[in-house]
Amino acid sequence: MTACKLYIYFLLCISIGFMSCDVDVPIKEMVKAKATITKARQVMAEKYDPENLNKAVDWLKKSHDNLIGKDAKNAKQSAEQSIVYGEMAVQASLPKVVDDTLADAKSIYEEADKLNAADFAPEKFKQAGDAAGEAENLKSSQNLWDAFQKAKESVAAGSQAKEICMAKLPQLKDDCSRMKKESEDLSAQHLTKQQTEDVASARSKLDTAEESLSRNNSKDAVPLMSEAGAILEKVKTAGEKQSVKDNITQLRREAEQLKKDRGSEFAGEGIGVVVTALNEADSLLEQDKLEDAKKKVADAENSLAIAKEKTTKGLALDKAKSVEKLLEETRKKDTQNKFKTETDTAAEMIADGRKLIESGSYKNSLAKFEQAESLLYSLGIAGEKKKLKEKGELKQEEGKKIYEVIYNRKKRDCLWRIAGKVYNNARLWPLIYMANKDQIKDPDLIFPGQRFLIPEIAEKKEPQQKEKEEKDAIKEEKKDLKEKESGDTKESEKKEPDTKTEGNTEGDTIK
Numbered sequence: 001m002t003a004c005k006l007y008i009y010f011l012l013c014i015s016i017g018f019m020s021c022d023v024d025v026p027i028k029e030m031v032k033a034k035a036t037i038t039k040a041r042q043v044m045a046e047k048y049d050p051e052n053l054n055k056a057v058d059w060l061k062k063s064h065d066n067l068i069g070k071d072a073k074n075a076k077q078s079a080e081q082s083i084v085y086g087e088m089a090v091q092a093s094l095p096k097v098v099d100d101t102l103a104d105a106k107s108i109y110e111e112a113d114k115l116n117a118a119d120f121a122p123e124k125f126k127q128a129g130d131a132a133g134e135a136e137n138l139k140s141s142q143n144l145w146d147a148f149q150k151a152k153e154s155v156a157a158g159s160q161a162k163e164i165c166m167a168k169l170p171q172l173k174d175d176c177s178r179m180k181k182e183s184e185d186l187s188a189q190h191l192t193k194q195q196t197e198d199v200a201s202a203r204s205k206l207d208t209a210e211e212s213l214s215r216n217n218s219k220d221a222v223p224l225m226s227e228a229g230a231i232l233e234k235v236k237t238a239g240e241k242q243s244v245k246d247n248i249t250q251l252r253r254e255a256e257q258l259k260k261d262r263g264s265e266f267a268g269e270g271i272g273v274v275v276t277a278l279n280e281a282d283s284l285l286e287q288d289k290l291e292d293a294k295k296k297v298a299d300a301e302n303s304l305a306i307a308k309e310k311t312t313k314g315l316a317l318d319k320a321k322s323v324e325k326l327l328e329e330t331r332k333k334d335t336q337n338k339f340k341t342e343t344d345t346a347a348e349m350i351a352d353g354r355k356l357i358e359s360g361s362y363k364n365s366l367a368k369f370e371q372a373e374s375l376l377y378s379l380g381i382a383g384e385k386k387k388l389k390e391k392g393e394l395k396q397e398e399g400k401k402i403y404e405v406i407y408n409r410k411k412r413d414c415l416w417r418i419a420g421k422v423y424n425n426a427r428l429w430p431l432i433y434m435a436n437k438d439q440i441k442d443p444d445l446i447f448p449g450q451r452f453l454i455p456e457i458a459e460k461k462e463p464q465q466k467e468k469e470e471k472d473a474i475k476e477e478k479k480d481l482k483e484k485e486s487g488d489t490k491e492s493e494k495k496e497p498d499t500k501t502e503g504n505t506e507g508d509t510i511k
Helices: 003-019 027-042 050-068 073-116 122-140 144-187 192-215 218-286 290-335 340-358 364-377 415-423 426-435 463-494
Strands: 393-397 401-402 452-455
Touching: 027 073, 027 426, 050 073, 073 122, 073 144, 073 192, 073 218, 122 144, 144 218, 144 452, 192 218, 218 290, 290 340, 290 364, 340 364, 415 426, 426 452
Parallel strands: none
Antiparallel strands: 393 401, 401 452
């Protein structure tokens, strides 16, 4: 129940009480006086015309007092005086309150506009603008009370629009920071001159946008962020497009190499699928359909992996047959079993290779068969002798140094000699042994075709360690010389080649 209704109810109660006393209560005048005072307070008469407002209140109190004193006549007159002063307060305050409320409405509207309320809170923003416009028109036609009501409506709608926009500010600031970080990351990449300039332009726009957001000016910041985002996306897309092109080129090279490595024989259809997918990816890139091109490249990668696996499997199975045949021929011709140890070792390698095929480890199985083949060919008693390099090769593969063991009848590879080749320090052979223990069961026994990882060595060594290694080296050199002399003697006596060196870490490669 409003204050005015309560007041009417209060007067009704009083009038009922005075009816039996024949007192004519001026209800109409007193209610109007109360309503006028309420209206004066609504237009902020306390601020703009407190004098007349206070008089209106005082005269209404006198009317109450007169009524309590059963003086109906003076009660009515006092109420009428209260109405006069109340209306004076309203008329004096109304123009001022309309001006001030309209000013507040315009100020709030402008703040909401800077906060990009047209996009973030369009309904409330429009309502605030429309109400402010109507208030101006009503003011011009001197309909001040309605103008005041519309101005208040504009203030309320504008404040709601502002609140909605302010809630979006933190996310906008986060987005701006994220985009600035993105521009920094792009700047660190290999860009063209134009792309470098574009990224710098985007960063400048983001700096300006960040400063605008700090002043609650989303209206200026949002377009700048949008422009910067479009620039960064263009640079990123260009980079991704080039990356896809490079990937296509690399996959084509791998497919061509696979063909040369008998891929057409074992996975011809798969290689065809790879080539088709890469051609489609090229076409999609020309149409700027980057995501579709990426999918095609991914399809090509999967197909190539399958083709490689099939090819490796085919090569492994093919090699298994040929090396098993070679083993059989070698054993038949080795009538005196001079090479039984070597042929048994080759047979173990072949068996291991077969197991690896069954487990799907085709690459490792192929390596086993090739080791067995190298060992058998090194014996030189079956088939055409395989061409062997006079010097081992040190290769760089995927950032690692790899040494492939070779066979040389005059100066066979051993860990000691390999360390001398790769480190210029034969004493460091244990490093190679420890790094390849999965392949080397006995440091005195290595085979042609084995591929050893060559670990990096520390730049500095402790004096005691260095001295120890030097002593060990002298000892090893003497030992090697002694064994060499012993080997030469045996060679001249038996006229038979050594099959393996036993009992020392400088042992020669199995022939």
